[in-house]
Amino acid sequence: MKAPVRVWAGIVLIGAALICLPFAFAYAGTAWVRIANFAVLYVMLALGLNIVVGFAGLLDLGYIAFYAVGAYVYALLASPQFGLHLPFWVILPIGAAVAALFGVILGAPTLKLRGDYLAIVTLGFGEIIRIFLNNLSRPVNITNGPQGITGIDPFTLGSFSFARPQSFLGLDFSGPIKYYYLLLALTIGVIVVNIRLQNSRIGRAWEAIREDETAARSMGIDTTHLKLLAFAMGASFGGLAGGMFSAIQGFISPESFVLVESIMVVSMVVLGGMGNIWGVIVGAVLLSFVPEILRWTVTPVQEALFGRMLVEPEVIRMLLFGLALVLVMLFRPAGLLPSAVRKRELAASGEAPLVDARV
Amino acid sequence: MDTFLQQLVNGLTAGSVYAVVALGYTMVYGIIQLINFAHGEVVMIGAMVAFTVINALAAGGLPPLAVVLIGTLSAIPVCMVVGYAMERLAYRPLRRAPRLAPLITAIGVSIILQHLAMLVWSRNILAFPQIIQTQTYTFFGATISSVQIAIIGICIALMAGLALLVYRTPLGTAMRATAQNPQVAGLMGIDINRVIAATFVIGAALGAVAGVLYGTYYGIAQYTMGSILGLKAFSAAVLGGIGNIPGAMLGGVLLGLVEALGAGYIGDLTDLCSYGWLAGLMSERCADGGHFILFGSNYQDVFAFIVLILVLVFRPQGLLGERVGDRA
Numbered sequence: 001m002k003a004p005v006r007v008w009a010g011i012v013l014i015g016a017a018l019i020c021l022p023f024a025f026a027y028a029g030t031a032w033v034r035i036a037n038f039a040v041l042y043v044m045l046a047l048g049l050n051i052v053v054g055f056a057g058l059l060d061l062g063y064i065a066f067y068a069v070g071a072y073v074y075a076l077l078a079s080p081q082f083g084l085h086l087p088f089w090v091i092l093p094i095g096a097a098v099a100a101l102f103g104v105i106l107g108a109p110t111l112k113l114r115g116d117y118l119a120i121v122t123l124g125f126g127e128i129i130r131i132f133l134n135n136l137s138r139p140v141n142i143t144n145g146p147q148g149i150t151g152i153d154p155f156t157l158g159s160f161s162f163a164r165p166q167s168f169l170g171l172d173f174s175g176p177i178k179y180y181y182l183l184l185a186l187t188i189g190v191i192v193v194n195i196r197l198q199n200s201r202i203g204r205a206w207e208a209i210r211e212d213e214t215a216a217r218s219m220g221i222d223t224t225h226l227k228l229l230a231f232a233m234g235a236s237f238g239g240l241a242g243g244m245f246s247a248i249q250g251f252i253s254p255e256s257f258v259l260v261e262s263i264m265v266v267s268m269v270v271l272g273g274m275g276n277i278w279g280v281i282v283g284a285v286l287l288s289f290v291p292e293i294l295r296w297t298v299t300p301v302q303e304a305l306f307g308r309m310l311v312e313p314e315v316i317r318m319l320l321f322g323l324a325l326v327l328v329m330l331f332r333p334a335g336l337l338p339s340a341v342r343k344r345e346l347a348a349s350g351e352a353p354l355v356d357a358r359v
Numbered sequence: 360m361d362t363f364l365q366q367l368v369n370g371l372t373a374g375s376v377y378a379v380v381a382l383g384y385t386m387v388y389g390i391i392q393l394i395n396f397a398h399g400e401v402v403m404i405g406a407m408v409a410f411t412v413i414n415a416l417a418a419g420g421l422p423p424l425a426v427v428l429i430g431t432l433s434a435i436p437v438c439m440v441v442g443y444a445m446e447r448l449a450y451r452p453l454r455r456a457p458r459l460a461p462l463i464t465a466i467g468v469s470i471i472l473q474h475l476a477m478l479v480w481s482r483n484i485l486a487f488p489q490i491i492q493t494q495t496y497t498f499f500g501a502t503i504s505s506v507q508i509a510i511i512g513i514c515i516a517l518m519a520g521l522a523l524l525v526y527r528t529p530l531g532t533a534m535r536a537t538a539q540n541p542q543v544a545g546l547m548g549i550d551i552n553r554v555i556a557a558t559f560v561i562g563a564a565l566g567a568v569a570g571v572l573y574g575t576y577y578g579i580a581q582y583t584m585g586s587i588l589g590l591k592a593f594s595a596a597v598l599g600g601i602g603n604i605p606g607a608m609l610g611g612v613l614l615g616l617v618e619a620l621g622a623g624y625i626g627d628l629t630d631l632c633s634y635g636w637l638a639g640l641m642s643e644r645c646a647d648g649g650h651f652i653l654f655g656s657n658y659q660d661v662f663a664f665i666v667l668i669l670v671l672v673f674r675p676q677g678l679l680g681e682r683v684g685d686r687a
Contacts, residue, residue: 059459061466109672116394116462117671120593124664127590135657259586263466270463311478318474325467326449329460 018184022177032292033176037248039288040183041241046268046284047190047277048237053266054275055203056230057210059119062106062126063265066235068133068257069102070095070242072143075252078153081144088155092243099239100232102129107231111224126262133254148253155182155247162247179248186244190237194277197233206230210275260318267321271328273335282337291317364501366623367616372507372576374615375514379569380592381599381607382521383562389602390538390558391454396465397445398566399589400472401438403582405567406574407476409434410485423490427575434567441472442563446556469586476582485580510572517565518608524561525604534558538602587660591618594667600680609678617666622659629653 025032045067052060073095077086110121137145154163154175162182163175197203205226208216217223246252264287272283294313302309328335380402387395413430421429449468453461494505525531536544537554545551573588574580591614599610627633630652632645645651670677 057459059462109668113671113675116392116458117597117675119462120394120590120597121668121671124590124594124667127587128661128664131658131661135655138655139651139653263470266463266466315474315477318470322467322470322474325470326464329456329464329467330449330452333456333460 022180026174026177030174030176033174033180035289035292037176037180037183039285040180040187041245041248042265042268042288043281043284044183044187044190044241044244045238045265046272046280047187047194048234048241049265050234050269050275050277050280051194051197051206051237052230052234053269054280055198055206055210056227057206058227058230059116059266060122060231060234061119061259061262061266062122062124062129063234063238064257064259064262065106065126065129066099066102066238067242067245067261068129068254069099069235070239071246071252071256072133072149072242073098073239074243074246075149075152076142078247079149080151081149085153087157088153088243088247089157092240095243096236096239099242100236103231103233103235104228106235107228111227111231123259123262126257126259130254130257133257143254146254148251148255150251152246152250152252154250155179163250176248179244183244186240190240191277191281198277202226202229207275264321267325271324271335273337276335276337279335279337283335287321290320294320361500362623363620364499366619368501368503368507370616370619371612372510372615373619374595374612375511376569376573376576376611377588377592377595377615378608378611379514379517379565379572380588381596381611382518382604383566383569384589384593384596385599385601385604385607386534386558386562388596389604390534390555391450392458392602393450393461394465394593395445395450395559395562396462396589397469397472398562399585399587399592400469400476401441401445401563401585402566402570402573402588402592403580403585404441404472404476405434405438405570406580406584407480407485407570407582408437409567409571410487410574410580411480413490414485414488417488417490423492426490427571431568431571434571435564438563438567438570439560442559442566443556446559451552451555473582473585480582482582485574487575487578487580506575510576513568513572517568521561521565522604530554530557591663594663594670597667597677598670600677603677603679606677606679613678614663614666618659618662621662622656625658626652626655 022033022036025036045063048066049060049063052058052063074088074091076082077084077091077094078088079085106122106125110118113121133143134146136143137147143149154161156162162178165174166178205216205221208219208221209223209226213223245256249256265284268283268287269280270283271287272281273279291313294317298311298313298316299309302311332338380398383398383401384395387393387398409427409430412433413426416426416429419426445468449464450461453464491506495502496504523531525534533544533549533554534557536547536549537551541551544554570580573584592611595610595614596607597610598614599606599608601607632651
């Protein structure tokens with residue numbers, strides 16, 4: 001298929017904007033570059049979860065556990081905790097592989113279950129991981145408990161460190177800006193993998209499973225293996241993002257991997273449009289900037305109106321998330337940017353469990 | 360033996376509260392196959408409302424039992440309203456939607472309720488005022504307090520009341536009919552919407568009482584208490600066979616016992632120093648009665664999830680549930 005000139009022009013424009021973005025943000029303050037980095041990280045996470053939720057239709061409420069696994073693998077292998085300092089390009093694949101292994105461990109016993117049970121089990125799994133991270137400091141100190149792990153190595157390649165600021169071609173590249181480009185490159189890789197997956201034999205099989213598992217099985221699709229594969233692939237992207245998070249932050253603790261984070265990633269996927277890669281990206285970017293926008297608007301507005309802060313921005317953010325989940329499901333169940341198939345599927349009434357009992 | 364009996368008493372107390380909360384999950388699931396994710400938050404709101412009222416009245420000179428009763432009675436209608444609103448606004452419009460949709464709204468409702476509660480009551484922990492004189496009784500080396508006896512008694516009464524309602528009244532018959540086949544129930548003249556709303560409201564009322572009991576037992580209530588309690592109660596409902604009312608009762612009590620006994624014994628069981636040959640290997644740590652405990656009672660919250668996963672893997676229909684075909 002030939003892409004028309006306009007599509008290429010669009011791609012070039014978006015690319016140029018993405019490349020210039022960190023400098024625009026740096027002008028506003030390094031904090032904004034960090035925020036942009038987290039937005040890209042969330043895009044990566046949301047795309048990983050989209051494989052599980054959007055493609056295969058398995059609601060995973062404990063997705064952040066894989067992110068935690070990736071983050072802890074990186075932290076343990078590149079920090080003073082065990083005195084290990086392996087290079088990042090060795091650890092990131094290990095982290096992704098370990099996360100994938102956890103995905104299979106979680107998936108194997110639960111795949112027989114129907115969607116809603118699966119959601120609860122994954123939620124429980126996420127909590128189990130967090131409880132273990134919190135408590136594995138005794139009798140042998142592995143995770144350092146609630147204090148978390150500090151002094152995690154940044155990414156380095158030879159003498160090139162991603163954490164140090166550098167001048168190149170008259171431009172100042174701060175640490176976060178360098179990470180931004182690395183994250184962007186990785187995320188583009190993840191996007192490409194996602195697009196290729198969606199249009200592949202595997203992707204179509206996932207779609208078939210999502211729409212009707214029984215029918216898919218009778219068509220000869222090996223549902224168990226494909227569902228496991230969805231879990232493992234989603235988990236490995238989560239693990240990858242976790243490793244990046246660990247290095248960028250330099251510090252991790254179980255606090256970063258609470259249930260709310262899982263729900264935030266689910267919200268991104270749902271809001272953007274389950275199964276639609278571009279929708280999920282839009283959802284992730286939107287939701288990662290919401291807290292910052294609220295922080296900059298809510299506090300001054302409240303201080304102007306009431307003379308003091310009545311409602312913390314954090315609470316407003318969570319209320320908005322909850323409301324968004326409910327409203328999207330009620331009025332736009334396929335998300336802001338729905339995927340064509342998903343839209344069709346959600347619009348069809350299917351075999352309704354109840355008669356239309358609306359008053 | 361002392362530990363065993365003591366943990367049995369503790370487990371029975373916590374378990375009977377789990378059972379009452381689990382009833383809320385199982386009733387709703389039985390009738391519309393929805394995991395009402397936000398039920399735990401209803402329980403939390405019940406506890407918070409009751410504690411606020413009790414704290415306000417504590418200094419008023421009323422008899423303590425009357426204070427607690429007024430607190431509970433004010434929590435019940437609040438929770439009923441919340442339960443009704445939830446069903447009407449978030450779940451009813453989605454009854455014909457794919458399964459994932461109402462589950463996602465349920466998560467949304469849960470987040471909204473939790474953070475509204477945080478706005479109303481702040482992040483602080485509400486403490487139960489020391490107004491009830493607890494008496495403790497000792498038997499065979501285990502102690503049981505009057506509060507524990509009251510909790511177990513009230514839970515049994517609630518479950519008996521619910522069983523009467525479901526199996527002996529017209530509303531209960533309508534509920535069971537709707538659970539079996541909503542279309543046919545509708546044709547028989549049952550107002551399905553009313554029955555489903557009633558199920559939510561009854562579950563919420565039970566949840567309110569359970570919240571007060573749970574809060575009283577541990578002496579505190581906080582806006583976050585709902586999620587973990589809800590998960591445990593859901594596990595209990597699944598253990599007993601979701602959709603099955605006696606199952607939820609059995610599952611709740613069993614889960615409470617597993618949790619209490621697990622927390623009581625896991626430390627001893629995973630103390631490597633109590634195994635001869637391992638103790639020899641680690642003679643430095645184990646000398647002079649030292650311990651090398653792999654997992655302590657801080658893992659208590661893990662048991663509910665492990666039970667949940669084991670049940671779903673080996674007996675997905677639960678202990679008392681019947682095997683049903685895949686309706687997804």
